[in-house]
Amino acid sequence: MKPMFEGKTVLVTGAATGIGRAIARAAASEGASLVLGDIDPQGLARTADALRSSCKNLYFAACDVRQQSELDALVQDGEKAVGPLNTVYANAGILGSPCDVWRYDENEFRTVLEVNVLGAWHTLKAVLPGMIERKSGTIVATASAGGLIGAAGLSAYCVSKHGVVGLVRTTALEVAALGIRINALCPGMTDTAMLDKVATEIPGLREALMTMNPSGRVGTVDEVANAAVWLGSDKSTFVTGHPLVIDGGFLAQ
Numbered sequence: 001m002k003p004m005f006e007g008k009t010v011l012v013t014g015a016a017t018g019i020g021r022a023i024a025r026a027a028a029s030e031g032a033s034l035v036l037g038d039i040d041p042q043g044l045a046r047t048a049d050a051l052r053s054s055c056k057n058l059y060f061a062a063c064d065v066r067q068q069s070e071l072d073a074l075v076q077d078g079e080k081a082v083g084p085l086n087t088v089y090a091n092a093g094i095l096g097s098p099c100d101v102w103r104y105d106e107n108e109f110r111t112v113l114e115v116n117v118l119g120a121w122h123t124l125k126a127v128l129p130g131m132i133e134r135k136s137g138t139i140v141a142t143a144s145a146g147g148l149i150g151a152a153g154l155s156a157y158c159v160s161k162h163g164v165v166g167l168v169r170t171t172a173l174e175v176a177a178l179g180i181r182i183n184a185l186c187p188g189m190t191d192t193a194m195l196d197k198v199a200t201e202i203p204g205l206r207e208a209l210m211t212m213n214p215s216g217r218v219g220t221v222d223e224v225a226n227a228a229v230w231l232g233s234d235k236s237t238f239v240t241g242h243p244l245v246i247d248g249g250f251l252a253q
């Protein structure tokens, strides 16, 4: 079977670690050329080093998704180095510290919205003009199961991820007739540094999440990345405006 990203260029934000790194790895194994961005330059360089043997055509640069100018530069320089973008993963995101909604620190609430919602919007603004000109392109924004339901203690995160789902649905309607698709990836709890951080802050959380999940475990980054590759490839050409849940059955309860 032909590799899903043969001859295609794929951009991933938040590629230094976790789900973004796994998406980059899975896309490279399907033949993609890569443009990678992250706010963490050391982590990003580690991802690039690990992928060089499977991806000959790779560009990476530090990029804070809160800054439109940094995303514009990543897209311009990346396209110059590697080629016009076919699939874009707006994946960078943060959780924020768990806290009751009425006690939540305003600066932290704003930062979560800035990274998760404005960061995804900035990514769309950076890539859509080129996709519209080429009349093709696929975007996958990483939302979360927390973009479809509430989670006590995670108000800023859930608000932001509901925002990402809204952004995806609205954009899908605006660009469907222009040959562009956009979907949301909605992972449940997945084994990454993000989960480690919150599990350290709330002892027993990891075990509780595993018990609450019908599959009795959290997800792996590769399980999320496999779904992401399908959603960003030409195997899903009639899917748009859709929040795809990858959660071991958690939301089916």
Ligand code: NAD
Pocket (backbone or CB within 6 Å): 013, 014, 015, 016, 017, 018, 019, 020, 037, 038, 039, 040, 043, 063, 064, 065, 066, 091, 092, 093, 094, 095, 115, 119, 142, 143, 144, 145, 186, 187, 188, 189, 190, 191, 192, 193, 194, 195
């Ligand atoms: P992670 O913390 O392992 O990775 C997030 C990456 O985003 C890091 O490399 C980080 O440096 C980068 N990043 C953070 N702020 C940034 C910014 N301003 N600009 C550019 N890059 C930035 O977390 P992860 O679990 O891999 O999360 C990836 C995405 O998946 C996030 O959007 C997250 O909300 C979402 N998600 C994660 C889970 C989970 O359980 N891990 C569940 C649902 C959704």
